Amino acid sequence: MSEIEGARVFRETWITGVRQHFPGEPKAGYVTPWEDTPQWERDAAGAVYIQVSQFVEISGGHASRLSREQKGRFVATCWTAQMFKHFKDPKPGYVADWPELPSWQQETDADIFEAIEKALA
Numbered sequence: 001m002s003e004i005e006g007a008r009v010f011r012e013t014w015i016t017g018v019r020q021h022f023p024g025e026p027k028a029g030y031v032t033p034w035e036d037t038p039q040w041e042r043d044a045a046g047a048v049y050i051q052v053s054q055f056v057e058i059s060g061g062h063a064s065r066l067s068r069e070q071k072g073r074f075v076a077t078c079w080t081a082q083m084f085k086h087f088k089d090p091k092p093g094y095v096a097d098w099p100e101l102p103s104w105q106q107e108t109d110a111d112i113f114e115a116i117e118k119a120l121a
Contacts, residue, residue: 053116
């Protein structure tokens with residue numbers, strides 16, 4: 001799968017996760033379709049896709065044994081690095097550590113890892 005295709009898997013899973021886990025009505029930016037997603041966000045999604053796919057690959061497939069929390073933490077950490085890459089002074093919510101993330105975001109990040117695993121299988 002190409003980086004662009006992987007980035008789309010990331011974004012589509014993000015949107016599905018937000019719609020499933022977010023309490024109430026999410027902000028429009030959370031569910032913006034791929035075609036309207038800003039380029040920096042597409043690039044960040046592609047980079048995280050690559051990081052997760054490489055992690056799964058070098059684990060010899062054993063990343064599947066990680067807990068959902070561990071999977072979500074990995075995605076969140078990769079995303080945080082992208083926020084520092086794309087923004088000189090990112091909003092605190094963009095770079096919050098795992099315990100500070102809302103549960104809907106933690107669940108969505110774990111969903112993203114698992115969707116990438118599935119796409120690679």
